[in-house]
Amino acid sequence: SGATVSTDVVIIGAGPTGLFAAFQCSMLKMNCILVDALDEIGGQCVALYPEKPIYDIPACPAIEGGELIEKLSEQIEPFSIPRLLGRRVEGLTGSAGDFRLETNKGDVIHAKAVIIAAGAGAFGPNRPPLEGLEEYEATGAVRYSVRRKADFEDKSLVIAGGGDSAIDWALSLSRLARKIYLVHRRDKFRAAPESLSQLEEAIAKGVVEKITPYQLKGLQGSEGKLTGVDVATLQGEVRTLEAEHLLAFFGLATDLGPIAQWGIDQTRSTIPVTPSSCQTSLPGVYAIGDIASYPGKLKLILQGFSEAAMAAHAIYAIVNPNQALHFEYSTSKGVPGSA
Numbered sequence: 001s002g003a004t005v006s007t008d009v010v011i012i013g014a015g016p017t018g019l020f021a022a023f024q025c026s027m028l029k030m031n032c033i034l035v036d037a038l039d040e041i042g043g044q045c046v047a048l049y050p051e052k053p054i055y056d057i058p059a060c061p062a063i064e065g066g067e068l069i070e071k072l073s074e075q076i077e078p079f080s081i082p083r084l085l086g087r088r089v090e091g092l093t094g095s096a097g098d099f100r101l102e103t104n105k106g107d108v109i110h111a112k113a114v115i116i117a118a119g120a121g122a123f124g125p126n127r128p129p130l131e132g133l134e135e136y137e138a139t140g141a142v143r144y145s146v147r148r149k150a151d152f153e154d155k156s157l158v159i160a161g162g163g164d165s166a167i168d169w170a171l172s173l174s175r176l177a178r179k180i181y182l183v184h185r186r187d188k189f190r191a192a193p194e195s196l197s198q199l200e201e202a203i204a205k206g207v208v209e210k211i212t213p214y215q216l217k218g219l220q221g222s223e224g225k226l227t228g229v230d231v232a233t234l235q236g237e238v239r240t241l242e243a244e245h246l247l248a249f250f251g252l253a254t255d256l257g258p259i260a261q262w263g264i265d266q267t268r269s270t271i272p273v274t275p276s277s278c279q280t281s282l283p284g285v286y287a288i289g290d291i292a293s294y295p296g297k298l299k300l301i302l303q304g305f306s307e308a309a310m311a312a313h314a315i316y317a318i319v320n321p322n323q324a325l326h327f328e329y330s331t332s333k334g335v336p337g338s339a
């Protein structure tokens with residue numbers, strides 16, 4: 001029931017680096033298509049921290065995750081690049097100049113080259129093994145990220161986890177929530193010292209209550225409406241915390257999923273590439289952004305942008321086999337609609 005499409009370059013993943021790769025390909029007059037498993041573009045920036053500021057994007061002293069993605073989307077707007085969203089790429093066969101990809105929705109994509117900008121893979125949060133969990137996820141009573149802080153205004157919440165995300169959100173939401181129970185299976189939290197001292201202040205004010213060493217045990221409520229969260233110690237001592245929401249921050253599963261089946265050399269969670277071109281072990285297939293690794297790699301958005309440019313320039317030779325690419329600045333090329 002899916003679509004069949006042909007393009008020069010297929011970009012797997014519409015996170016920040018995939019979006020910028022689409023711009024780079026377009027500037028070199030190559031057609032491309034963006035595919036993402038999520039229903040929205042933006043990768044981690046939108047799925048995990050749309051309202052968190054980023055301070056290390058060149059020329060942007062501070063920009064929130066969601067805002068950065070809006071700007072990247074605006075930058076490719078003139079090129080009208082097709083986006084296949086809500087589709088996971090499952091299969092990749094063929095060779096440079098003639099690849100065939102398949103999605104879980106039955107789409108078939110023919111492409112001359114492939115850019116894998118898949119971040120941590122078709123990622124998902126680590127979910128706690130609790131009975132009836134799906135029912136509460138469906139209504140948004142249980143969540144793994146904060147999309148809109150206002151959703152938690154005057155609410156009673158359980159935040160679970162012992163790392164930076166759990167602490168940062170407990171601090172941030174303590175300004176508007178009615179009550180926050182911070183549940184962790186150990187007594188100590190793993191977070192920046194500054195965050196930990198702010199946490200002590202929030203606890204002293206009474207909005208945040210530390211529940212340690214406890215683990216999640218069960219959910220109370222009905223028809224997706226949460227009324228309480230059961231927690232237990234290792235010794236089996238159980239408490240029920242009254243709450244309308246559970247926010248669990250147990251990290252992301254970094255499973256490459258289907259990508260592991262494509263015959264490309266990889267480590268457990270990354271694809272090693274040639275640093276000068278970002279080519280993988282399979283000619284015609286490139287990897288950029290968080291998923292790409294080489295000595296000195298930094299998992300930062302700015303490095304992903306640079307990798308996108310290198311991959312696009314390397315791919316030019318595959319799409320235009322008999323044409324040398326003369327390096328030009330963007331000024332001399334312009335974008336459609338620019339003066």
Ligand code: FAD
Pocket residue numbers: 012013014015016017018035036037038042043044045048049052053054055056087088089090117118119120121122123258259288289290291299300301302304
């Ligand atoms: P991602 O953003 O992970 O996007 C990959 C996309 O590929 C996802 O949308 C996924 O659904 C899709 N995908 C994967 N597999 C498939 C498949 N088989 N089919 C279809 N789609 C697929 N970086 C900074 O530079 N500065 C910061 O301040 C900063 N702060 C951060 C704060 C937090 C809390 C986190 C979690 C990260 C932060 N980062 C920061 C890191 C930054 O977000 C990542 O480096 C960046 O998102 C990587 O971009 P990407 O495009 O490579 O991958």
